[in-house]
Amino acid sequence: MPRYKVTLSYDGSNYGGWQKQMNTHSIQEEIERTLERIVKEPVSIHASGRTDAGVHALAQVFHFDSNKNLSNENWKRALNSLLPKDIRIQQVETVSDTFHARFDAAGKRYDYLISEDVLNPFYERYMAKDRAHLDVAYMQECANVFIGTHDFTSFTSSKLDPRKPRIKTIHRLEVRKEKHAVRLIFEGNGFLRYMVRMISQTLIEAGKHKLTKEDIMQMLEAKDKHVCRYKADAQGLYLVKVNYKNQEE
């Protein structure tokens, strides 16, 4: 059965996250229901990973299988005509039937946006807000602590399955002052649950001089799931890119 790789953007504001679950409206469910309307039978989709409630994506990736004879362009058109406007399919590609959106993901980029303009109602769903002026140079100094390969137990959900490996590599963690926001850019081979949001809020606290670089080094070295009390709000987080092996960049 032909396999398709789909790249999509979504505004996560109106969803309880990517993953299908009881009592909440999910992006996965919305897409599976739409595919079912097109192919007239149930279809399962497999994403590169979940995103939490309120988190956005510029280029999430999922795959699905179907015998329905549609060109890539017509899959895209059919999906976009039936999906809600806050979910937009960017690209549909035919891939080998061994491709897997999650297992083949070699790396990801997440961006986290923070605004100092607390009175701007248009940032409400799209940026974290902080009234304090953030010391961006010091945030970058602290961000450098996380670059490299580390056990990130201190910066993930305390409910994470204890058998799951906690060692991840962050290749890039950049703190950038932009016109309307401070942008944190995370690139790595993979991220644990809440890891980007917990590191982001830790860096925000450092930007307000409520944490030092030494505090942060100790937190990371502690490898203790109770040591970090910080987690930045979901609406500032964007899944920007998923990289796959053998992918030309």
Place this chain on the structure above:
Amino acid sequence: MPRYKVTLSYDGSNYGGWQKQMNTHSIQEEIERTLERIVKEPVSIHASGRTDAGVHALAQVFHFDSNKNLSNENWKRALNSLLPKDIRIQQVETVSDTFHARFDAAGKRYDYLISEDVLNPFYERYMAKDRAHLDVAYMQECANVFIGTHDFTSFTSSKLDPRKPRIKTIHRLEVRKEKHAVRLIFEGNGFLRYMVRMISQTLIEAGKHKLTKEDIMQMLEAKDKHVCRYKADAQGLYLVKVNYKNQEE
């Protein structure tokens, strides 16, 4: 009783417009209810004018009267702490009790935003979208037709009260190509119902070469409420500024 002038921004996405009405959630209602919570008695507010469902404001203005003894800064703080986050008070000023937000308004600026990026889910509530490439230079040429003092009967709601004067002056109508949008800037002494959206869609049609400058001149000269079938979507429209007499700019 002291009178206050309030300047506020709102994301109009979740509201049925400014004005209180049956069966819909309005911005006016939200603010009046919040003021009632603060002063413990009903308060009426008076805006510079209505905005329709889905229309946004960067700086709408209203006034209200109250004997409650609060500083301007504390009014602002109290309102922002109780209002939903998509309505943000920017400024509260004490004004003379002869000030009237609507009758004293000497002019307004509205901006209309159009994006060619139809696959961007983040523009959904904030810009009109058009797949066509817009000829911005020709749009400006057509926009110049509207500058000056005209009877705008052709570019307003056909249900407008026939006794209402239709003669308005547009001082500025600029068509600007920006990075993510085409922006139309309207400045004038006042705008009739739907006038900005009807002119905007007329200019979009011109930008797609579906209307000529001559067509538009004829439409304006016709002074016929049935001649313009175009009305741009609400979500691209922003009330940017209300000017008052004796105001330093």
